[in-house]
Amino acid sequence: MSPNTSILFTNVRVFDSTGSEPFDGEVLVRGERIAEVRRGSGDLPRDGVRVIDGRGQFLMSGLCDAHTHFSWIDSADLPGLGRLGVEEHTLLSAKSALTYLNCGYTMCVGAAAAKPRLDVVIRNAINDGLIPGPRYLANCQEIAVTGGELVDGITAFADGPEEMRKQVRRNVAYGADLVKLSMSGEEITGNKHAEDNYFSDEEVLAATTEAHRRGLRVCTHARSAESVKMSLRNDVDIVYHASFIDDEGMDMLEAKKDEVFVAPGLNWLVATLHDAAGFGYPPEAAEAAGYKHELECAIAGLQEMRRRGIRVLPGGDYGFAWTPHGTYARDLQHFVDLLGYTPMETLLAATKLGGEIMRMPDELGQIRPGFLADMILVDGDPLQDITVLQNRDNISAIMKGGSFHKDPDGSGLGRTSSLTERPVIVS
Ligand SMILES: [Zn+2]
Structure with a gap:
């Protein structure tokens, strides 16, 4: 994918990891970074942009x-x-x-x-x-x-x-x-x-x-x-x-x-x-x-x-x-079930604090303009049921640095065809 590619996620519920409740909106990715985050729809440019209809799914940081x-x-x-x-x-x-x-x-x-x-x-x-x-x-x-x-x-x-x-x-x-x-x-x-x-x-x-x-x-x-x-x-x-x-x-x-x-x-x-x-x-x-x-x-x-x-x-x-x-993602369930974290607090710990422990707090772990476009599109609401993240089939798109590892159009996992996860027996 060219670094100049622009991708617009429309019709998504944006969980931006700032602590705000998720909102219906759009997110524009240019190159490897998030360029714009908007509430509502129709605001952001579509010319020369690949538009992805998120069908109301949950867009959050990786x-x-x-x-x-x-x-x-x-x-x-x-x-x-x-x-x-x-x-x-x-x-x-x-x-x-x-x-x-x-x-x-x-x-x-x-x-x-x-x-x-x-x-x-x-x-x-x-x-x-x-x-x-x-x-x-x-x-x-x-x-x-x-x-x-x-x-x-x-x-x-x-x-x-x-x-x-x-x-x-x-x-x-x-x-x-x-x-x-x-x-x-x-x-x-x-x-x-x-x-x-x-x-x-x-x-x-x-x-x-x-x-x-x-x-x-x-x-x-x-x-x-x-x-x-x-x-x-x-x-x-x-x-x-x-x-x-x-x-x-x-x-x-x-x-x-x-x-x-x-x-x-x-x-x-x-x-x-x-x-x-x-x-x-x-x-x-x-x-x-x-x-x-x-x-x-x-x-x-x-x-x-x-x-x-x-x-x-x-x-x-x-x-x-x-x-x-x-x-x-079993760990996320333990935060909710055993430690008394709300799902919101748990997701922040897994995303915003992730950016902090990676020492890139202004570039990773949130969906905000200027941040690296590391995002997942979730078919389900982890704020209602934190366990949806345990089933990778619920993650309909995975983007890292503005490129899809898993493309939401169903073309499967990007560059992974040569490597499988089948168990390997090592003697
Ligand atoms: Zn260890």
Whole structure:
């Protein structure tokens, strides 16, 4: 598609992610950006413009997943990812990127890659137009201290401030946008508990200082109360999980709410409790391991974060066996059903806050003139029923940067014919 192409969406309900109620209107796209947004119809030029009749459908920003693992491939064998050939792994990661875009996700934040360069290579290939995928912030392998790794074979190690600096410098050299520190445990490991703390303040501060000096941000796997506070004390930018945050941590978080983002990855807890039986992890085992207790604590903490206006984003840990790719919008339902967010608040968290966490708050996540034209047309009203976004067939058009990935005229998914989402068996 030529960058000069103009496309006019008419007869759409515009959800612009400014906080306003949706309105009937028109949106004109010129090149890769939104040129005009108007209430009503008939105002905007039609000469030389492709006009799309939205038939009253819901036009909104593309969605953001704030905790993405392209290189997880729907397997329960995470250590196996370390043994998977890099060539196969690259292709499967490309498939994950495609699946995100097919589901209406145009923004993703990498929360660790299983091999050092996978995320960077996929991000670059997307940006170069080689493969379809969302806009992406790339990570490298998550960094653990000796004995603190959650998954052997896909982790980088560093002990002490000097080694932390060195690992961060590796991320810089690889071209990553982010650094991930694995600061607490995870019950499913059996011996690394969610309330364990593996890092020292000196190590975290060395990582954040070095990362920030080079323009990277730091995110943390932080389930325990102490790991959340250690993250906040030492200038971490994105806190993942935060399940066991305590009162002191909540106050620290509130004091930094304009700087820090939280992404709980709630579906991991929900699915591990309810959907893992078919993979040999029945609800009784998950509950005995502590996941029910963790989910209850996480919900209480996240409800308090909502009350305090802390920026909490949906997304997280899809690509595991019982959290397969393509089910990303379950997170949005959890915000409504478990956390007490209104559907409006949930959509804002998935769009406007997405633009903010991508560090493009004036270009992504809203439908306003001058913003990049990353939009989805939804056959259904997510404000009435947030679950409509879980079925990708309800997303009748997907546009990224002014080009259709999924064209509303029914010509199917744009440049995706050579890549399918069929499950791939890797031995
Ligand atoms: Zn994760």
